[in-house]
Amino acid sequence: MVSVATINLTRSDFDEKTKARLVMVDFWAEWCGPCKMSGPVLEQMSDEYAGRVVISKVDVDSETELASKYGVMSIPTVILFRDGQEVSRQIGFAGKAGYVSLLAKAGVV
Amino acid sequence: MSDIYDVIIIGSGPAGMTAGIYTSRAKLKTLMIAGEKWGGQLMLTTLVENFSGFAEGIQGPDLMANMRKQVERFGVEFKEENATEVDFGVKPFRVNNYSGRSVIIATGAEFKWLNLPNEQKLIGRGVSSCATCDAAFFKGKKVVVVGGGDAAMEEALVLSRHATEIVMVHRRDSFRASKIMQDRVFANPKIKVIWNAEVKDVLGENKVEGVVLSSGETLQTEGLFVAIGHSPATKIFEGKVNMGERGYAQREGDNFRTMSNVPGVFVSGDVHDYIYRQAVTAAGYGCEAALDCERWLEEEGH
Numbered sequence: 001m002v003s004v005a006t007i008n009l010t011r012s013d014f015d016e017k018t019k020a021r022l023v024m025v026d027f028w029a030e031w032c033g034p035c036k037m038s039g040p041v042l043e044q045m046s047d048e049y050a051g052r053v054v055i056s057k058v059d060v061d062s063e064t065e066l067a068s069k070y071g072v073m074s075i076p077t078v079i080l081f082r083d084g085q086e087v088s089r090q091i092g093f094a095g096k097a098g099y100v101s102l103l104a105k106a107g108v109v
Numbered sequence: 110m111s112d113i114y115d116v117i118i119i120g121s122g123p124a125g126m127t128a129g130i131y132t133s134r135a136k137l138k139t140l141m142i143a144g145e146k147w148g149g150q151l152m153l154t155t156l157v158e159n160f161s162g163f164a165e166g167i168q169g170p171d172l173m174a175n176m177r178k179q180v181e182r183f184g185v186e187f188k189e190e191n192a193t194e195v196d197f198g199v200k201p202f203r204v205n206n207y208s209g210r211s212v213i214i215a216t217g218a219e220f221k222w223l224n225l226p227n228e229q230k231l232i233g234r235g236v237s238s239c240a241t242c243d244a245a246f247f248k249g250k251k252v253v254v255v256g257g258g259d260a261a262m263e264e265a266l267v268l269s270r271h272a273t274e275i276v277m278v279h280r281r282d283s284f285r286a287s288k289i290m291q292d293r294v295f296a297n298p299k300i301k302v303i304w305n306a307e308v309k310d311v312l313g314e315n316k317v318e319g320v321v322l323s324s325g326e327t328l329q330t331e332g333l334f335v336a337i338g339h340s341p342a343t344k345i346f347e348g349k350v351n352m353g354e355r356g357y358a359q360r361e362g363d364n365f366r367t368m369s370n371v372p373g374v375f376v377s378g379d380v381h382d383y384i385y386r387q388a389v390t391a392a393g394y395g396c397e398a399a400l401d402c403e404r405w406l407e408e409e410g411h
Contacts, residue, residue, distance in 0.1 A: 032242045033152045033170040060245070071315065073246040073332075074233035091233030095145025095191070 006046050007056040011065055017056065019084040022106065024099070026057040027072045027079070034093040038076040041096045052108055080106055113201050113208045114140045115411065116402055118185075119192045120215035120342075122149025123388045124378025126176035127395030128213045128402075133183035135403045140207055141185050142192045148173035149217050150339070150379075151388055155241045155267060160389050172388075192216070197349050197371045210411055211373045213398045214346065214358055217391070218339030218379040223255065225310050228335075235317025236333045240264040243332075247272045252332035253320050255308050257281060261336035262290035268334065269299045276328060277302045278320075308333070341380050350374055357381050365401040367394070373409075375402050 009017055009025065018025065026042050028035040039057075046055035060067040060075060070079060070086070079089040080102050087106050090098045103109075116132045118125045121143035132139045151157065154169030163172075181187055195212070196203040202212050220238050222228055228236055237243040240254075244267050251274040254265045262284070265275050277294070282304045284291050294300050307323040311333050319329045341357045350369040353359045358376045362368030367375045377398035378391040 029245070031155075031245075033154065033168075034146070034239070034242060036170050036174070037146060037148070037152065067246070071234065073235055073316070074237055074239075074243045076242075077233060093146055095189075097145060 006043055007054065009056050009058050009063075009066075011063055014058070014063075014066055015084065017054075018081045021054070021083065022052070022103075022108065023054045023056060023081045024102070025079050025081065026055070027060050027067055027070070027075050027077045028057055029060050029075055032075050035076045038078070038093045042078070042099065045096070045099060049103070049108065053103060078102065082106065113210060114138050114186075115209070115406060116140070116211050116213060116399075117142065117202070117204045117207055117209035118213045118215055119195075119204060120144065120149070120217055120378065120380070121147040121177070121187075122151065122173075122215065122217045122378060122391060123176065124217065124380075124391040124395035124398075125149075125213070125215035126173070126180055127392040128215060128377060128399040129180035129185040129395075130176075130183060131396055131399030132213075132402060133180060133185045135399075137403060137406065139180075139185045140209065141180065141187050142204055142207070143187055143189055144191050144216075145189055147177070147187075147189055153239045153241060154263070157388060159387070192345060195345055195349055197374055202373065210409075211375065211402050211406055213375045213377060213395075213402055214350070214369070214380055215376075215378045215391075215395060215398070216342040216346075216380045218386075219342045221335075221337050221340055223308060223335055223337065225308065227311050227313070228333075231311055231313060231317055231333075234315060235313065235331055236311060236335070238335055240267040240334050243334075244268045244271045247332045249273055250331040251276070251329065252334060253278055253308065253328060253330045254334045254336060255279070256336035256338070257284040257286060258336065258338060259286045259290050260338070262286045262294050264334045264336045265294055265300050266290075266297065268332075269297050272332070273299065275300045276330070278306050278308055278322065279304055280307050281305065339379065339386075341383075343380060350376070355383055357383050362401070365405050367398040367401045368405070373405060375405075 115137035151169035158166040201208040375398040377394040
């Protein structure tokens with residue numbers, strides 16, 4: 001299966017890449033056990049939702065400023081942005097259903 | 110019928126995975142309802158040093174990923190979905206929309222929160238159940254850990270790599286953790302213990318600012334890590350199999366020791382074990398259940 005890798009964001013391009021439409025950002029780190037479950041789910045969703053939602057990720061180790069700017073104190077935390085503004089967030093891994101429901105609440109089915 | 114499984118395993122911690130290795134190697138058609146959060150409690154740990162065979166230890170999530178590879182290699186169908194409904198009153202048994210001649214319950218145990226008034230709204234904002242996930246966010250900060258078992262010791266030790274001060278709050282005057290873990294905690298200059306005290310509430314609006322102790326005293330802190338244990342994940346089995354007084358599923362078999370009161374439904378791992386609760390014992394129980402299950406299916410003529 002060909003999988004579109006999720007886009008890696010850094011402090012230099014975060015604003016630029018989240019300013020338009022719907023962007024779901026996964027705050028994660030290499031050492032985080034539950035991130036090993038959420039990562040593949042989000043990669044799969046980036047295919048399923050292609051064209052409707054951009055799914056991207058932030059490595060909290062190299063991007064501590066971004067993590068602290070958005071008040072991330074637990075990972076995985078996934079934040080949904082619409083036109084650069086936070087709409088909602090899912091703290092901790094609640095399965096694919098958790099992310100699907102974030103999107104459903106924002107009107108994406 | 111080809112769409113009936115010989116065995117449906119519910120759960121994918123060490124018990125379920127080990128059961129799956131045995132049933133699939135016995136050429137039984139096996140389905141694992143692994144849960145959306147598969148892998149069980151070890152997915153939230155770091156270095157596991159007491160699972161035999163790993164001389165230098167192994168990361169908990171890596172151990173579970175290896176077990177998953179192992180069950181899939183022998184042909185177990187692995188579904189990342191939650192079991193929401195079971196019917197053991199029909200033959201074959203039903204689990205969600207699947208049919209199985211036998212079932213192995215290996216759902217393990219669920220994390221226990223303190224049930225403080227402000228706890229839920231501050232999860233991910235300073236309240237945490239997973240130091241290995243969240244410790245790095247507490248660099249240079251002071252944190253509180255609640256609990257007295259091995260899990261609480263590990264939380265405190267992991268936090269000590271990042272936080273400046275760790276206060277452990279424990280309701281008794283001694284820990285029940287293993288000696289080696291206690292020694293590491295007591296030897297760590299960053300960790301202090303408050304004995305015979307409970308946390309009554311956590312303070313803060315958007316992030317944790319302090320906790321209130323049973324003495325009425327308020328401790329300033331930016332983090333509250335909870336590690337007071339687990340309760341058995343038996344909700345979907347209520348009224349379906351017998352539970353003991355403590356709410357754990359019961360092994361009641363005679364010829365088949367791991368069988369529940371329902372013939373063909375077996376129990377293994379932390380869902381029935383309130384004494385040992387180790388990864389390696391759970392794996393052992395999974396093996397027992399799988400062997401019983403295999404023998405039972407044979408006797409039933411499947």
